[in-house]
Amino acid sequence: MDLSYDPAPIKGKTILITGGASGFGAGFSARWAAAGANVILGDINPAGEEVAAQIRQDTQNENVHFIQLDVTSWTSQVNFFRESLRLSPHGGIDTVVANAGINNSEESRAFENPHVDYLNDPSPPAPTFKTLDVNLTGVMYTVHLALFFLPKNPGSKPCQQESAASESGRDRHILLMGSVASLHPLITQAPYTVSKHGVLGLFRSLRVTAPVSAGVRVNIICPYYTDSPFMQTPVRVLLAGVPLGRSEDVIDAASYLVADTACIGRSLATGPKLKLDSSTGELEALHDGNDKERAVWECYLHDSDPADIFTQRMLTVVHAAVKARGWAGWVSGMAGALTWPVRQWWTSR
Ligand SMILES: NC(=O)c1ccc[n+]([C@@H]2O[C@H](COP(=O)([O-])OP(=O)(O)OC[C@H]3O[C@@H](n4cnc5c(N)ncnc54)[C@H](O)[C@@H]3O)[C@@H](O)[C@H]2O)c1
Structure with missing residues (x-):
């Protein structure tokens, strides 16, 4: 699909990104700072400070900031939003990207292979669900706060399908980070699959109500396995020979949704380039350089029908x-x- 977008409307927008210190989050920050946005990266990893400094240096954009954030902590999230508002040159927030996420594979293994003796252990510990804490509770906190702050963005209007991208100044936009695990179960990764199905459920609920109740547009991106620090060696070994998606395609898809304020309730799946055989409806993998290939696909388009x-x-x-x-x-x-x-x-x- 055609993801060409005019980056001009991104200029001047205040964009909050959770998990901004690495991978997609750092890529979004660099792309949107270069387009003149005010970017605020939140991350549990203090290395986000250096990421922000590097982006400021590369883009000559001084409005790039890092705030330490643990998305699983409500207090930390409230501080993130309040501090971001203070740093925003126009005193509002245009876009919130709920991107921070983890996949704790040790937890997944332990969940499906209980090794505690629940019959005889006098006080058996509860299983830990850090993946759910970050990917689900963390996202719910972020979205709840976004629904409070976005409609208060000075000069913003309720989202409208008819609005031309070029007209946009202030915005009210939540961008959720789903996964291929939102659309399809990842075998042996139950907690991650549950968390990303949950994020999709959040999108499917809010894309109907948030535009009406708060004038907030809600979109989601669902990447397939993509080359980023998220993909640790064991996963890469498991997927040896399988083509990975490219971070650039995820960043393109997100930038398209951020730039074009007429995108309301859109869900984009990204992955390695595939070719659609229009006669059979079959997908074929990888033929580099063919312009009929696509890395981004619309999904849940007719969901509400x-x-x-x-x-x-x-x-x-x-x-x-x-x-x-x-x-x-x-x-x-x-x-x-x-x-x-x-x-x-x-x-x-
Ligand atoms: N890379 C992939 O293959 C892929 C595929 C589908 C979906 N995703 C999703 O994309 C998002 C970003 O992933 P990525 O590939 O950029 O991975 P990444 O590991 O490079 O980035 C994730 C960031 O989230 C941060 N983070 C983790 N726990 C946090 C917490 N409690 N509070 C704040 N920040 C926290 C990490 O420090 C890190 O900077 C995640 O939600 C992930 O599930 C990734």
Whole structure:
């Protein structure tokens, strides 16, 4: 798909990125700082300070800052948002990228192979779920705070499908970092799969409600295994011979969603370049340099269609029933609702 975008609207936006010290987060920061954004990287790793300093030096953009952040700590997240607001030249936040994530494979192994003697151990320890803490609770904290701060962005308007990218100044945007594990189970990696399915669930809920309730647009990227520090040697060994995605494609996809304010509720899967055979519908891997190849695919595009049809039919039936019952139905329904506590009390005696 065509991911060409005009980077001009990125200029001047204040963008918060969790997990900004490494991999995709550091790549987003460098790309958007070069386009003139005010970038605030949050990360548990203090090396983010050097990453921010390097980006400032490379881009000559002074509005790049690092704030130490542990996404699993509510206090730390509140501090991250408040401090970012103080650092934002226009006093608001345009985009929040909930990117920080881990996959603790030791935890995954232990989860599926319980080694504690739960029958006889006098006080068996609970399993740890650091992956869920970071990828799910951490993301929920970030998104909850984003839903508070984004609508307060001075000069921002509720998101609109019709808005031209070039018109945008202030924005209200949440970008979630899903994974191929949002779309497909990663065998032996249950906690990671659960966490990324959860992030997808969050996207599918919020992409419907957040634009209406807060004027906030919500998008998600779901990368396949991609060359970044996230991919440690054991995983690389396991995937030997399998083509990896490129970080550049993930950064392109994210930049497209950040730059174009008309992107609302979009989900993009990224991976190694594949060619679609239009006659068979089959995907073929890797033929470098062919412009029919794509690394980015739209997913969950028609996700809400069945829900829309269901809701529409249900409402039609309900409205028909309400009409048929008329005022008498309303009066008896209201009487039933108001007397309900008394009836409950009576039956529980
Ligand atoms: N690289 C891949 O193959 C791949 C594929 C799909 C999805 N993802 C997702 O993309 C996101 C970024 O991954 P990446 O490839 O850039 O990996 P990465 O390891 O390079 O970056 C992750 C960053 O998150 C930070 N982090 C970890 N725990 C944190 C915490 N408690 N608080 C704050 N920061 C914390 C790390 O310090 C690190 O800087 C993750 O959510 C990951 O699940 C990665």
